[in-house]
Amino acid sequence: xxxxxxxxxxxxxxxxxxxxxxxxxxxxxxxxxxxxxxxxxxxxxxxxxxxxxxxxxxxxxxxxxxxxxxxxxxxxxxxxxxxxxxxxxxxxxxxxxxxxxxxxxxxxxxxxxxxxxxxxxxxxxxxxxxxxxxxxxxxxxxxxxxxxxxxxxxxxxxxxxxxxxxxxxxxxxxxxxxxxxxxxxxxxxxxxxxxxxxxxxxxxxxxxxxxxxxxxxxxxxxxxxxxxxxxxxxxxxxxxxxxxxxxxxxxxxxxxxxxxxxxxxxxxxxxxxxxxxxxxxxxxxxxxxxxxxxxxxxxxxxxxxxxxxxxxxxxxxxxxxxxxxxxxxxxxxxxxxxxxxxxxxxxxxxxxxxxxxxxxxxxxxxxxxxxxxxxxxxxxxxxxxxxxxxxxxxxxxxxxxxxxxxxxxxxxxxxxxxxxxxxxxxxxxxxxxxxxxxxxxxxxxxxxxxxxxxxxxxxxxxxxxxxxxxxxxxxxxxxxxxxxxxxxxxxxxxxxxxxxxxxxxxxxxxxxxxxx
Numbered sequence: 166x167x168x169x170x171x172x173x174x175x176x177x178x179x180x181x182x183x184x185x186x187x188x189x190x191x192x193x194x195x196x197x198x199x200x201x202x203x204x205x206x207x208x209x210x211x212x213x214x215x216x217x218x219x220x221x222x223x224x225x226x227x228x229x230x231x232x233x234x235x236x237x238x239x240x241x242x243x244x245x246x247x248x249x250x251x252x253x254x255x256x257x258x259x260x261x262x263x264x265x266x267x268x269x270x271x272x273x274x275x276x277x278x279x280x281x282x283x284x285x286x287x288x289x290x291x292x293x294x295x296x297x298x299x300x301x302x303x304x305x306x307x308x309x310x311x312x313x314x315x316x317x318x319x320x321x322x323x324x325x326x327x328x329x330x331x332x333x334x335x336x337x338x339x340x341x342x343x344x345x346x347x348x349x350x351x352x353x354x355x356x357x358x359x360x361x362x363x364x365x366x367x368x369x370x371x372x373x374x375x376x377x378x379x380x381x382x383x384x385x386x387x388x389x390x391x392x393x394x395x396x397x398x399x400x401x402x403x404x405x406x407x408x409x410x411x412x413x414x415x416x417x418x419x420x421x422x423x424x425x426x427x428x429x430x431x432x433x434x435x436x437x438x439x440x441x442x443x444x445x446x447x448x449x450x451x452x453x454x455x456x457x458x459x460x461x462x463x464x465x466x467x468x469x470x471x472x473x474x475x476x477x478x479x480x481x482x483x484x485x486x487x488x489x490x491x492x493x494x495x496x497x498x499x500x501x502x503x504x505x506x507x508x509x510x511x512x513x514x515x516x517x518x519x520x521x522x523x524x525x526x527x528x529x530x531x532x533x534x535x536x537x538x539x540x541x542x543x544x545x546x547x548x549x550x551x552x553x554x555x556x557x558x559x560x561x562x563x564x565x566x567x568x569x570x571x572x573x574x575x576x577x578x579x580x581x582x583x584x585x586x587x588x589x590x591x592x593x594x595x596x597x598x599x600x601x602x603x604x605x606x607x608x609x610x611x612x613x614x615x616x617x618x619x620x621x622x623x624x625x626x627x628x629x630x631x632x633x634x635x636x637x638x639x640x641x642x643x644x645x646x647x648x649x650x651x652x653x654x655x656x657x658x659x660x661x662x663x664x665x666x667x668x669x670x671x672x673x674x675x676x677x678x679x680x681x
Contacts, residue, residue, distance in 0.1 A: 171247045174232030178202075178221035178248060184214045190281070191254055192216035195245070197263020197287075198347040199335055201227030204262065208406050211414035216258070221248060223265070225343040236346040238354060241268045242275065249279070258421060260284040262406050264347050267354050273367075274359040282424055283367045284417055286405050287375060289351040290382040360389040367393045368420040370413060372401030373498060374565070384553055394420055394549060397498040419501070423548065461533075461542055461552075463495060465560035466591035473542070478532055485528040492598055494543075494552035495561070496606075501549050508602050526550060563589060567613055576624065583621050586614075587640050615641065615648050622654045631661035647678050 169176045179202055183189030192212060196204045202220035209218050222229035224244055225236065234240045245268060249257070258281050261269030266288035273280040360367075367390050371383045387395045396416050401408035464470040469488065471478045482488045489509055494500065506518035513521070526545055533542045544551040563586070570582035618641035625634035635658035642651050652675050659668035 168228075169248060169251050171244060172232055172234065173230070174224055174234070174244070175228075175230040176221055176224070176244060176248060177228035178219060180252075181209060181213055181218045181220075183217045189215060189217045191219065191257035193219045193245070193249075193254075193257055193259050195259075195261040195265030195268050196220070196223060196226070197265050198344055198351065199339075200263070201338070203227075204404070204406055207410035208414050211411050212418070215418060219248075219252070219254075219257075223268075226339045228338075231340070231343065236343065236350065238267055238271055238350055242271045245272050246276070255279065256281050258282045258284070260286065260417070261288070262286040262404075263289065264351050267351060267356070270356060270359045270363070273365045274362050277364040280365045282421055283363070283365045284370065284420070285367065285386075286370045286413070287372065288356060288369070288383070288386065289354065290356055290386055291352050291354075356386055357389050360386055363390055365392075366420075366424055368417065369393065369395045370398055370405055370416065371395075372405050372408065373397045373399055374401065384551075395499055395551065396501075396549075399497050459542070460555040460557060463556065463558040463560075465492075465558065466563065466589075473533065481528070481532045485525045487525070487529045487532055489598060489600055490525060490529055491552075492603065494550065495556065495558060498553070498556075499549060499551040503548070505550065509600065564610060567610070567617065570617055571613055580621065580624060583617050583637075586617065587637065590640070590644055611645055611648070615645055615651055617641075618645075618651055619654050622658060626658070626661065631658045634658045635662070635667075649675060649678060652678070 167178055167180065169178065194202070194205045194209075196202055201222045205218075205220055209220070212218055223241060224234075225231040256279050259269045259273055261267070261284070263286070266285040269283060270285060270288065273283040369383050369387055383395055387393045398405045398409050398413060398416075405413050459474055460472075462472040462475075464472075469482065471482075471491070482491075486509065490505065493505065493508065502519060502522055503515075506513070506515060506522055510518045510521070526543075530543045530545065542552060542554045544553060566582065566586055566589075570579060570586060573579040573582055618638055621637045622634040625631070625637070635655055638651055638655040638658060642648065642655070645651060652671055656668055656671050656675070659665075659671065
């Protein structure tokens with residue numbers, strides 16, 4: 166077992182040499198609360214070609230002892246410094262997830278001369294009175310510092326599918342009081358203090374559906390940094406390092422590849438008007454008010470309409486790929502220019518695609534921000550493009566509700582959620598775009614929606630109510646008229662009710678599908 170000793174504490178660590186040989190760069194990874202070094206197991210293989218990775222169990226977690234020092238951010242900072250000195254590391258890259266991001270930020274701000282770059286993943290941020298309320302609620306919880314408190318933390322991941330790798334990585338080897346103290350330290354941490362003095366190139370990663378560290382809070386944190394990138398990881402509601410390990414690793418390596426390039430020109434950075442928007446969020450949260458922001462409202466369910474602060478943006482959407490780029494940003498919020506080019510114009514030479522993209526982005530920016538007095542919704546950097554501000558979209562709300570319904574295990578709750586989906590279903594289902602990437606997503610959404618329709622039918626069939634089952638299937642067929650799985654289930658419903666006429670009608674319809 167590979168261990169270091171600091172005072173009364175034993176620190177377990179794991180070093181994996183790079184495949185490229187002994188001259189490879191060093192990379193230290195810090196895990197978060199309720200996890201151990203093993204939470205990076207899925208990501209390390211994608212990093213090992215280039216980096217020698219060092220992971221260790223934080224004090225009180227996994228195979229590292231609790232020791233007798235207070236569990237503060239400063240104590241964990243000193244543990245990391247002890248590891249760095251013991252292993253005689255002269256310079257390295259640093260990655261922190263969750264509470265590990267807090268430790269990494271404190272360390273990089275205090276030791277910029279030895280940290281080449283910093284990656285903060287899902288860093289906890291609790292502005293002002295939000296922190297005070299969270300601390301008060303946590304302290305008043307009856308199970309605070311008990312086994313139940315650890316279960317409360319684990320419940321944050323309860324919405325994940327039962328077979329999600331996160332469940333295997335949650336580690337209960339630490340004392341419940343340790344989880345509670347780390348939660349206290351996370352809630353009480355003020356990241357802006359460390360980020361404001363940061364002199365290390367920094368990448369922020371957050372899941373697009375992250376609730377504890379939502380995108381707009383990461384953007385506020387980013388504005389405190391002098392040199393940063395912010396990426397929103399798609400299809401990642403909770404644990405980026407487990408949800409999207411390969412994508413996250415690729416983005417991390419791309420970020421580090423660019424470190425030696427010339428920094429982006431000042432005019433490509435967020436200007437004071439852009440920053441002012443997000444500072445409004447910070448100020449209002451500090452005062453305990455609801456966050457305020459300029460708002461983009463997007464309607465996709467019954468057509469394509471975009472409203473900026475209540476005023477519809479008309480015209481220009483069908484020119485210069487404005488709608489295509491906007492919808493991609495709507496789904497992923499922060500992307501690289503390279504990613505946009507590869508997705509939208511995969512057959513064009515890279516240079517030509519990037520040249521076109523500059524023109525198209527300029528057109529889109531004018532649509533969203535027609536004057537210097539208008540709200541700023543689009544940030545254009547040398548390598549990255551970000552859509553920010555408060556974005557409300559009926560389609561994204563519908564997809565989120567559909568995902569929640571799919572994951573619900575309680576039949577009664579699931580039936581209620583499905584009923585609400587039926588009430589909000591459009592007559593057409595995302596017919597706004599026909600790009601290949603969008604069609605793939607739409608096919609997935611249609612499959613999920615059909616799965617819910619079939620589940621509802623099976624539920625009512627088991628209840629001995631085939632008539633109700635057929636009613637719900639026909640509602641689904643309004644927007645998925647050629648879905649064979651739904652038609653087969655409807656035929657089965659009519660077979661149960663001995664409704665020969667309707668059964669034969671739908672069998673003929675299915676035959677027409679096959680013929681076409």
